[in-house]
Ligand SMILES: Nc1ncnc2c1ncn2[C@@H]1O[C@H](COP(=O)(O)OP(=O)(O)OP(=O)(O)O)[C@@H](O)[C@H]1O
């Protein structure tokens with residue numbers, strides 16, 4: 001199961017990644033959570049102590065030099081096209097609550113066809129995670145659609161699009177779903193989040209003309225409070241936990 005959590009900025013992608021990862025781990029599944037957003041917040045949301053002390057893979061300059069055979073930021077020079085990456089997850093993940101977290105860091109876009117060695121290593125690592133591993137892999141993506149590189153996105157086998165009750169978030173969701181269809185992603189699941197009433201959930205359901213509408217997660221003061229607390233670890237209320245269990249079942253049924 002290789003899931004990409006996508007959606008407009010601030011809708012709850014990182015929160016959902018953390019909650020789903022925790023839920024799969026509790027059910028005894030092996031889980032790799034990947035922070036694929038350059039603005040890394042997943043470690044904190046998972047409650048990992050001192051998240052700022054974890055160096056993202058994109059900043060491991062010696063590793064990049066060793067694996068790619070050139071300086072990390074060299075442009076236009078020759079470097080390895082298929083670097084060895086299969087040993088990297090075990091070396092660089094941080095384990096917490098049964099979840100293995102990998103923080104990718106910034107994949108610079110540098111215009112079309114930027115073939116920077118650091119990018120190439122990150123892409124190779126992502127492909128390895130998506131194609132060669134038997135764990136559940138959950139990618140916490142950057143907001144929007146522009147960054148969804150085709151090669152990587154194609155290797156994902158389901159998109160989960162998070163929506164909040166607003167036209168803008170549904171518009172972004174629709175664009176993401178279109179992209180997913182263009183690259184033949186088999187499964188698109190839609191999750192409503194921060195919903196304060198039945199009316200808001202209905203608004204989402206009625207406007208979603210893409211993917212499989214699954215659950216609406218309620219707006220939760222506990223989640224807000226946990227984001228304010230020192231550790232930042234997400235503390236979901238019982239109704240959110242129930243919703244996540246349902247989502248997990250719905251996803252699992254389609255595999
Ligand atoms: N169900 C919820 N109820 C209340 N607050 C929520 C809920 N889900 C998420 N939040 C809060 O909304 C904010 C944004 O959530 P989160 O960081 O998960 O979104 P995101 O989509 O990953 O954002 P970004 O696009 O910046 O990466 C956080 O402060 C989080 O605590």
Ligand SMILES: [Mg+2]
Pocket residue numbers: 013014015037041140
């Ligand atoms: Mg996020």
